[in-house]
Amino acid sequence: MTEPNINQADKDWWRGAVIYQIYPRSFQDSDGDGVGDIRGIADRLDYIAGLGADAIWISPFFTSPMKDFGYDVSNYKDIDPMFGTLSDFDQMIEKAHELGLKIMIDLVLSHTSDQHPWFMESRANRDNPKADWYVWADAKPDGSAPNNWLSIFGGSAWQWDSRRLQYYMHNFLVSQPDLNFHNPDVQDALLDAARFWLERGVDGFRLDTINFYFCDKELRDNPALAPELRNDSTAPAVNPYNYQEHLYDKSRPENLAFLKRLRALMEEYPAIAAVGEVGDSQRGLEIVGEYTSGDDKMQMCYAFEFLAPQKVTPKRVIDSINAFDAAAPEGWACWAFSNHDVVRHLTRWGADVADQTAYAKMLGALLMTLKGSICLYEGEELGLTEADIAFEDLQDPYGIEFWPEFKGRDGCRTPMVWQAGAANAGFSTADKTWLPVSADHVMKAVDVQAGNPASILEHYRRFLAFRKAHPALAKGAIRFLASGDDAVLVFARELADETVLCVFNMSAEPATVRLPEGAWTAFSTGDHGFSAEEDGTMVQLPAWGGYFARQGA
Template identity: 75%
Template structure:
């Protein structure tokens, strides 16, 4: 099933390399039926915003049938739309309109675990001898009744839940209502690949694979070793979560995953131009695993790790070392970078809490992201300069936040509804008296209608810079080379074909002077940043940037 314009879109098998992908959290993008929750028809109605922004593709977080214990990341039917979001017909309409606008569609696949209400798990837990008894990860208890090992859940507590029917434990890396599937079983792999084919036949252009390094577990169920305090990192789980106290050698990151990813890629390659990006959640080995999963041309086209989603401040050295480390770990691979998504504090708040001029900071950060080597994900609302929302405990929906409140407030603060019109009820998101998460007043003041057409706004900057980026292929597909600069300065060139582009960033709240590298450079225009030349030096304002072409 495909739209009339799909043939135009599929002409470039390499479309994903350097693509700008706009992430949509469907509960919060646009409500079309007045129930306070976004849906597929709402997304379709707002696709023109993404087309005008200049993104190449959208990634839609899960909209499959689900009891919504983890808001769609607990799937109860892989081949149907949850009624909350609409129908398969609505999805077909979304695909057709996106392709008409020249936008590719990627969808979120959650294959490491399902909902405990999925018929597969209902059957699996019914006995130890049914046809699907081995479709999930089951284990007998230790002689004293304790769980089989020390594995922990990201959402808190043991990764094992007792089931009285089977008198066994089942594994869950996330909520107890999200049992892990046993991908060691070829039948499970076949079923997941069949679900993947279902969506390929409906015309999707690619997938984002959730928790891609969690697909397999150690068959021997060996204990994870302790992790030394100095090696603990809070990018995979919040610092208050003891999940960070273990080195996760056996509950994820297993070598058996390579063979499955090759099967997955072989399926994608049956279709004209499909791409997949994998989420690698690991604080210690993230880039190493990305390298493994993107090596050669037979697994993932691209992956992203958590380096740019971490809570630690983004400094010039972090940017430089992340790119250098990626190139070393994945010399054949391709990255997909994001500063914000539906799981982390919005980066304007995460890194810029003390910044006085948030708009200028947001513009500089967007230009930095959009000139990195790799593909790019923009999270909805990022283009408006939205900050993290403060959500009262009584309004929380996220089980993760409820579990660890108040030390960790969960993910609701980055999931509040999109703001379209400051004159409309619920900022144009919904006609409902109450939306599933409240809409902050400070977000309403940054609605799309308040920014569109005004050159100085963050939204118009994103539109302008994406247009500027499209005119220079080196930004999308070029190599990257870093140059010497000051402690709060970042300098690198992007080279592709006969084009070499210089990118200078002043990542500080004070004006700064930066020297041009050797050679002759001609300043580029059309990006919206201003600067002054002083011989072979550039005077940059606070949070400023400069771009030039080598001649």
């Protein structure tokens, strides 16, 4: 078991950190069964450290029947055999710490699998010790569900159970019953699970669906949401989940007290941080502000501003950052453009962009210069697009339910591509991998891009080094210097006596930009990989170009 990093107790390590997200099923298969695993992650840690990341976030690897690929936990204190053993985990975390990488694990606390012993006991009858550990309710007099709450995965959020002759709540799959956080014994058990991993040396948590922990004790109906207010940032547009204002099934005020308990546990250890996933289309930023205020709740949360379908533009960047700062003045943002739940951003925003390489570089540089910490999703640094998965190869129950209008999340979860000429692009030696390796990804493999200064991978490496060399880019304030009404985004990052100017041409046409008043000295293009022409007052940017300068000679 790895001891906590007592000698590396920088409690602020998370502020401005670059967190590399690993989806373990798809990162590296070490045993040839077609599924990635913990030992595979350990084998690739040098790559992540060499990229310039500060930490890794590993999506769930706990014991699970895998109905939702690990987000349905049946044992919080063990690793599913398909991913390896606790010994494998201990060795992985030891190697990560030797490389200077922090480890954050994905805690799924709002619900368990229906195969978890807690639920199996809870559903047995109404008077066992865990009878109240899940959200149970009687039927209405006509036998229908207790209220109108809906599941994100489609249909009612209630499932009839013939053992108890009651309904249980599930915000997600029927096989993912929601825990009853109103019961303090449930909170204690979950905090005990978090402690188990802290004792093994993890440096923090990514908290899945952090605003779903509590529901309304009275089980009141959600009101309808006006059509003009509906959006598809939390659930796809085809899902009637978007038709409700989710006042009572999530984001309840009681959650704040539990988050304080979790933070108090984390404070028992030298330098632990958490980032919460807030899923709420109407009140996302307001909730982020609540959950990160003061120093007794979460260090960071991310909402869905840049994970939504709407294309990123200068105005959208400015509005999103300003809205975050207004809603969470004491908070610290964690931004991501892609993750395991959404269409990869190059496809989501750039399907019609001719020069995908230039577009990918511009977006990567933008993400790495925004105020806040950032999450990079595996393969993002290679410029991977959404994979096209045939229906017969689908694994995601979400996609199977809503096909073909919504194809689910498998397209962003296909295996990582390491070696273009190897079987399964170096991901696995298996005859068949859990999802097929995308043919469109193979020629973007790590070995194709490594060492090529024009590649997206080397651009990310350069830019992460650039970010680390200039603390203003990681931890500084942000000041926007243009309205955002056109295609050019201009802002300054400021920390102590350092000011870094960032200019982005977010269009497919060249742009000429007047520099802000003051003396600016351009950084060498070798620092960041963009080319631009400037004369001290004007800068000419190619399509999807960038320009970076420091104040003073």
